[in-house]
Amino acid sequence: MTCACSNLPKFLDNAGNTGSTVTGKIGSMLLPGTEMDGKIVRRSVLWFSLTGMVSSQSEYPEVAYLLLQWLGSARIYAWITANPGGYFDPFSLNDFADPLERETYHAYHMDVVRATVARTVPSINCPGATAFHNALDENLMASLTGAKTAAQAMANTADAWAKITRRTGEEKIIATINANKAAWPTVLDPA
């Protein structure tokens, strides 16, 4: 079992992936969760990815914007994404239903990704996000190697997060945290 990026079946469960022992043997499923009050809470995490932007110093900002708008439009984005060598990944309802994308990413996988999106929380998405992630990352690594206990890792991460919040600006962080709450899911599964 693994938890991987959504393009794993596209590139590994692929007739062109010759010599691999996993081709034809991959399945997708909802992630495990925690059982509470007769329900299962399953939560994945949305990782904010690369974003196209128009430079304020661009000589032709309108043209650049229109290009991005065209690239992000339903039909063109689906066509680029479905390309076997393409790298953009499906993320919208249009993508999950697109016949070409369902072919290259596999229909069995697209249905699970669509269900996973409904159970996905936003990752930290505020000023200082990288610093928050790095503090957690370093403390988790220390706990995995035995340099810290789980309790020490959490206490030290919480201290670091509090410092990052103060440094970045509490009002700014609190406003972002509470705005992001609207994006947290409420879907629960039967136990």
Next chain:
Amino acid sequence: MRHSTDLRNQGWGYSNWYQRFTSMASPNQFLFGDDGVPLINSKNGLAATQGYIDSLSHHSPMRSAGAGPSTMATSRPAARR
């Protein structure tokens, strides 16, 4: 037989911890309180981390630190800039 290969190395593994932690309350275990105070130094934070550590005994050998699988090579912005 139980085995997993989800990433545990530096730069990648913590994304799997987030999934453990945020699923430990219904409907969600938030990372921060409404007042901006981190909620990870708690019973659920400890449980998520201890489970993360304990499950290493079911994990396949890991790649070198900093490496992600080739299918992920450009899918995440540089988290460790």
